[in-house]
Amino acid sequence: xxxxxxxxxxxxxxxxxxxxxxxxxxxxxxxxxxxxxxxxxxxxxxxxxxxxxxxxxxxxxxxxxxxxxxxxxxxxxxxxxxxxxxxxxxxxxxxxxxxxxxxxxxxxxxxxxxxxxxxxxxxxxxxxxxxxxxxxxxxxxxxxxxxxxxxxxxxxxxxxxxxxxxxxxxxxxxxxxxxxxxxxxxxxxxxxxxxxxxxxxxxxxxxxxxxxxxxxxxxxxxxxxxxxxxxxxxxxxxxxxxxxxxxxxxxxxxxxxxxxxxxxxxxxxxxxxxxxxxxxxxxxxxxxxxxxxxxxxxxxxxxxxxxxxxxxxxxxxxxxxxxxxxxxxxxxxxxxxxxxxxxxxxxxxxxxxxxxxxxxxxxxxxxxxxxxx
Amino acid sequence: xxxxxxxxxxxxxxxxxxxxxxxxxxxxxxxxxxxxxxxxxxxxxxxxxxxxxxxxxxxxxxxxxxxxxxxxxxxxxxxxxxxxxxxxxxxxxxxxxxxxxxxxxxxxxxxxxxxxxxxxxxxxxxxxxxxxxxxxxxxxxxxxxxxxxxxxxxxxxxxxxxxxxxxxxxxxxxxxxxxxxxxxxxxxxxxxxxxxxxxxxxxxxxxxxxxxxxxxxxxxxxxxxxxxxxxxxxxxxxxxxxxxxxxxxxxxxxxxxxxxxxx
Numbered sequence: 067x068x069x070x071x072x073x074x075x076x077x078x079x080x081x082x083x084x085x086x087x088x089x090x091x092x093x094x095x096x097x098x099x100x101x102x103x104x105x106x107x108x109x110x111x112x113x114x115x116x117x118x119x120x121x122x123x124x125x126x127x128x129x130x131x132x133x134x135x136x137x138x139x140x141x142x143x144x145x146x147x148x149x150x151x152x153x154x155x156x157x158x159x160x161x162x163x164x165x166x167x168x169x170x171x172x173x174x175x176x177x178x179x180x181x182x183x184x185x186x187x188x189x190x191x192x193x194x195x196x197x198x199x200x201x202x203x204x205x206x207x208x209x210x211x212x213x214x215x216x217x218x219x220x221x222x223x224x225x226x227x228x229x230x231x232x233x234x235x236x237x238x239x240x241x242x243x244x245x246x247x248x249x250x251x252x253x254x255x256x257x258x259x260x261x262x263x264x265x266x267x268x269x270x271x272x273x274x275x276x277x278x279x280x281x282x283x284x285x286x287x288x289x290x291x292x293x294x295x296x297x298x299x300x301x302x303x304x305x306x307x308x309x310x311x312x313x314x315x316x317x318x319x320x321x322x323x324x325x326x327x328x329x330x331x332x333x334x335x336x337x338x339x340x341x342x343x344x345x346x347x348x349x350x351x352x353x354x355x356x357x358x359x360x361x362x363x364x365x366x367x368x369x370x371x372x373x374x375x376x377x378x379x380x381x382x383x384x385x386x387x388x389x390x391x392x393x394x395x396x397x398x399x400x401x402x403x404x405x406x407x408x409x410x411x412x413x414x415x416x417x418x419x420x421x422x423x424x425x426x427x428x429x430x431x432x433x434x435x436x437x438x439x
Numbered sequence: 440x441x442x443x444x445x446x447x448x449x450x451x452x453x454x455x456x457x458x459x460x461x462x463x464x465x466x467x468x469x470x471x472x473x474x475x476x477x478x479x480x481x482x483x484x485x486x487x488x489x490x491x492x493x494x495x496x497x498x499x500x501x502x503x504x505x506x507x508x509x510x511x512x513x514x515x516x517x518x519x520x521x522x523x524x525x526x527x528x529x530x531x532x533x534x535x536x537x538x539x540x541x542x543x544x545x546x547x548x549x550x551x552x553x554x555x556x557x558x559x560x561x562x563x564x565x566x567x568x569x570x571x572x573x574x575x576x577x578x579x580x581x582x583x584x585x586x587x588x589x590x591x592x593x594x595x596x597x598x599x600x601x602x603x604x605x606x607x608x609x610x611x612x613x614x615x616x617x618x619x620x621x622x623x624x625x626x627x628x629x630x631x632x633x634x635x636x637x638x639x640x641x642x643x644x645x646x647x648x649x650x651x652x653x654x655x656x657x658x659x660x661x662x663x664x665x666x667x668x669x670x671x672x673x674x675x676x677x678x679x680x681x682x683x684x685x686x687x688x689x690x691x692x693x694x695x696x697x698x699x700x701x702x
C-alpha cells in the first residue's frame with residue numbers, strides 16, 4: 067500500500083505543471099514522512115519491508131515501472147525520472163562512502179563526470195558494446211578515485227573533505243582546458259545501443275500513441291538504481307558492512323581488533339566512485355551531450371544534501387530525497403536560481419531539527435527476522 | 440624476586456621506551472608475563488600505564504626496546520597484527536560502537552574469525568547466514584558467563600545498556616577471539632565497588648574456561664588488585680619502581696613515596 071501511494075505521488079509530482087500544486091505536494095511529502103515517523107507508521111512499514119525484503123523490492127520495482135508506463139509519452143517527466151534514478155545510484159555510492167565508512171566525498175559529481183566523459187570518448191571512438199562501455203566508465207571512475215586514496219588516508223574529518231573539494235574543482239578546470247575532451251564546449255555522445263536496439267528511437271504503439279525514447283532510459287536507470295540498492299543493502303548486512311561501521315564509529319578501536327582500516331576505506335571509496343561512474347556514463351548517453359558546466363562543485367553539494375536529507379546510511383532514504391532535490395527546482399521555475407541557497411537552508415534545517423534525516427538509519431541487521439529469535 | 444617458574448614467559452618486554460617529543464613517557468621498561476598469570480599494573484596518574492598498553496598494542500610506536508610474544512618479535516607492529524598475534528584489550532574510556540548492537544560489537548572483536556571474502560558477503564548469502572547463526576550462539580554462550588540478562592539483550596544497541604553491561608560487552612569483545620593475553624585498562628572507571636566486584640568475579644570465572652589466558656590489569660582500586668592479581672608491577676614517571684606480590688609492593692617505601700609523596 068505504501069508503495070502504491072508512493073507511486074501515485076511520484077506520478078502527480080512529475081505530471082502536474084502548476085507551481086502551487088507542486089509546493090503543496092512537496093510540503094505534503096515532507097509532512098507525511100515526518101508524521102509517519104513520529105507516529106511509528108514508518109517503523110511498521112520498514113519492519114514489514116525488511117520482513118519481506120524480496121517482495122518489497124519487487125513491488126517497488128513494479129510500481130516504478132508502472133509510473134514509467136503511465137508517463138510513456140511525456141519526454142520531460144521521463145527525463146526527470148531517469149535523472150532521479152541516476153542520482154539515486156550516485157547517492158547510494160555516497161551512502162557506502164559517507165553513511166557506512168564515514169568518508170566525506172565532496173567530489174561526487176566529478177566521479178559522475180569521469181564516467182560521463184569515459185563513455186563519451188569510448189562510444190565515439192571505439193566499437194566497444196555500450197553495456198561494456200558503461201561498466202568500464204564505472205571502473206575508470208574507481209581507478210581515478212584511487213589517486214585520492216593516499217591523501218584521504220592521511221587526513222581525517224575536515225581535511226579529508228578539503229581534499230575531495232580540491233579534486234572536484236581541479237576536475238572541472240581540467241575539462242575546460244583540455245582540447246581533446248572538447249574544452250568548455252564539451253562533447254557529443256551517441257545514444258545508447260543495447261543488444262542492437264537503439265534507445266534513442268521513439269517506440270510507436272500504434273493506437274496507444276508513441277512511447278518517448280526517454281522511457282527506455284528511465285528503465286535502464288531504474289535497473290541501475292535497483293541493482294545498486296541491492297548491492298548496497300547486501301553490503302550493509304554483511305561482515306564487510308560491519309567493518310565499515312566499526313571504522314566510522316571508532317578507527318582506533320577498529321584497528322585494535324584487527325580491522326584493516328586503509329583496506330576497507332579504499333574498498334568503500336572505490337565502490338562508491340564506481341557507482342557514480344556507471345550512473346555518469348548512462349547520463350551521458352541519455353543527454354547526448356556533456357560539458358564541464360554540468361559538473362560543478364554545487365552539484366556535488368546537492369548530492370551530499372540528498373544523502374543528508376534522506377538519512378545518512380539509509381539506502382531507502384535516498385529515493386524521496388533525490389526526488390525532492392532533483393525535481394523541485396525543475397518544477398518551480400522561480401526557485402531555480404536560488405536552488406543552492408534553498409537547499410543550503412534545507413540542509414541546515416534538517417541538521418538542526420532532524421539530524422538523522424527524513425528516514426533515519428535503523429539498527430544494523432543481517433537478515434529478515436533479525437533480533438526476534 | 441625469585442618466583443618459581445611455573446611456565447615459560449609468553450610475553451617478554453625489554454627496555455621498551457616511548458617518547459613524545461622531549462617527554463619520556465615510558466623509560467626502558469622490562470616486563471614479562473607467563474601463561475595463565477594475572478598481573479596488576481599500578482602507579483599514579485601519568486606514570487605510563489596506559490602508554491605501556493598503547494605501545495604494546497601498536498597504537499604508539501616505541502622509540503627503543505623490544506617486545507617478544509611466544510618467541511616472535513612483535514615490536515612496533517600495526518595494531519591489526521598485534522590483534523592477530525593474540526593480544527586484545529579494553530579501553531579506559533569505553534571505545535564501543537554505541538550505535539551498534541551488542542552482537543555487532545562482539546563481532547568487531549571476533550574479526551579474526553569472520554569471513555571477509557566478497558563472494559560470501561555479497562553473493563553467497565546462505566553461507567553468510569549460517570556463519571551469523573553460529574556466531575550468535577557463540578556470543579550468547581560467552582555473554583552468559585558474564586550475565587544471563589545481558590545475553591538476552593544481544594540485539595539491543597550498546598547505548599541503551601547501563602555502565603556495567605557496557606564494561607562486560609567490552610571485556611567480551613576482547614575475549615571472543617580467544618586471545619593469549621588480555622589487557623584491561625581500568626575497568627572499574629565509572630562503576631561502583633559492587634559493580635567492579637561483580638565484573639571481576641565474572642572475569643575470574645570465565646578465566647577458568649580459557650586455560651593459559653594471561654591478564655594484565657591497570658587499576659586504581661587496591662582492593663581489586665589485592666584480590667585478583669598474582670603479581671604487581673608499579674610504575675612511576677615511566678619507570679618500573681617495584682615488582683612482586685601485592686603485599687610486598689604495598690609495603691615498599693618507594694611505592695608509598697610515589698603515591699603519597701616524599702616526607
